[in-house]
Amino acid sequence: MRAVRFDRYGDLDVLEVREVDDPVAAPGQVLVRVRAAAINPAENFIRSGAAAAMWSTAFPSGQGTDLAGEVVALGAGVTGFESGAPVLGWTDERVSHAELVAVPADHLVAKPESLSWEVAGSMFTAPMAAFASVQTVKAESGDVVAVSGAAGGVGSVAVQLLRHAGATVIALAGPRNHDWLASLGAIPVQYGEGQADRVRKAAGGRLDAFVDTFGGGYVDLAIELGVQPRRVNTLADLGAARKHGVGFNGSAEIADTAQLSALVRLVADGAVTIPIAGSYPLDEVRDAYAELNARHTRGKIVLLP
Incomplete structure (x- = not known):
């Protein structure tokens, strides 16, 4: 699969899109084909090294927390999801800026049909x-x-x-x-x-x-x-x-699927709108962060692997 990786702390020029091994759904995990994954300012701090004291990084490192996509496979012991089902959620491993990601089942909820992939992939952070x-x-x-x-x-x-x-x-x-x-x-x-x-x-x-x-x-x-x-x-x-x-x-501080589901319902019902400022293919990850870093965007910026 293709995924964003960086080998050292630095500016946007350290970001690369590479071919890496496909992840495998371990027990308790769901393998998701990512359709959309938002980018966030915290990823800049991690990549630059400014947050090294708070969040350690092993190289090569991936990045990305938010995600939405389709279920590909289930790890042992996982129930409640079917192959091909649309889901959204988050990963704690900083690896969602990729074509595939293995996610704990308790980090995912069903994606309502009314949510676009871009919105669904921006719902967590x-x-x-x-x-x-x-x-x-x-x-x-x-x-x-x-x-x-x-x-x-x-x-x-x-x-x-x-x-x-x-x-x-x-x-x-x-x-x-x-x-x-x-x-x-x-x-x-x-x-x-x-x-x-x-x-x-x-x-x-x-x-x-x-x-x-x-x-x-x-x-x-x-x-x-x-x-x-x-x-x-x-x-x-x-x-x-x-x-x-x-x-x-x-x-x-509120990272659980009950809270996420409550927020998703508000968005699905139209009570809250998640504005999308722009979307980029995975290969243009540097451009996506350049727009984010200008700090004048209206809403979320999303990668589309």
């Missing part, structure tokens, strides 16, 4: 991080909640989940995304210098919670705006989380 964030800040009907990076793959889902919970959402984003965020029911606010005053005005002087998907000082902003630390969650600033005692909860 970013949407579940948004799900975890909304749970962490305990958003309820009537709350006023700000979201940084609101047009991104995580932020856009957080906006919709917060609106679904009945909250008023202040969406921090660039002007080109304001109309779209307004169409999701949010109040768009320009990020950058003077944003504290703009958020106060948009929130009517009251801000109950803050979801930070971007980092770069937004936790400090939340505290400045009077949000209690227990009602702040960041996905991008561990230092600020430790400094202020705010949440640092993402997809890993």
Whole structure:
């Protein structure tokens, strides 16, 4: 099979697509032919070596967590799946950017027919991080909640989940995304210098919670705006989380199929939309990450092996 591999830490130029041995479904695993697999910012940190102290890497290394595809084979002891069935889920082995992947059966759920492959292959890392964030800040009907990076793959889902919970959402984003965020029911606010005053005005002087998907000082902003630390969650600033005692909860903290199934139902029912910013064939993996690294995408970027 063909798969993304890299032999050393580095920039995008270390990424290659190679012929490697097909994986085999071990006991408890399902072999999946991957039809779509999202890319995520954390993969940049792992590949560059910036996260080496947190996530060790053995070379050659694969990458990728999210996946959707069709069942090819079942390992011993696996029930509840049939050959050819469409599934979605995740792998903890960083190997989903490939044509085939062996996945624990308890990391997969059935793919609803209404979900495109691109959406199905994007359901775990970013949407579940948004799900975890909304749970962490305990958003309820009537709350006023700000979201940084609101047009991104995580932020856009957080906006919709917060609106679904009945909250008023202040969406921090660039002007080109304001109309779209307004169409999701949010109040768009320009990020950058003077944003504290703009958020106060948009929130009517009251801000109950803050979801930070971007980092770069937004936790400090939340505290400045009077949000209690227990009602702040960041996905991008561990230092600020430790400094202020705010949440640092993402997809890993709610990684189970019951939670994933609940989120999939919301998407299948149309209550939440997973925007797709672009899709690339596996051979163009470097181009896919170059677009991601520009940090101006609206939604998810997906590889199509």
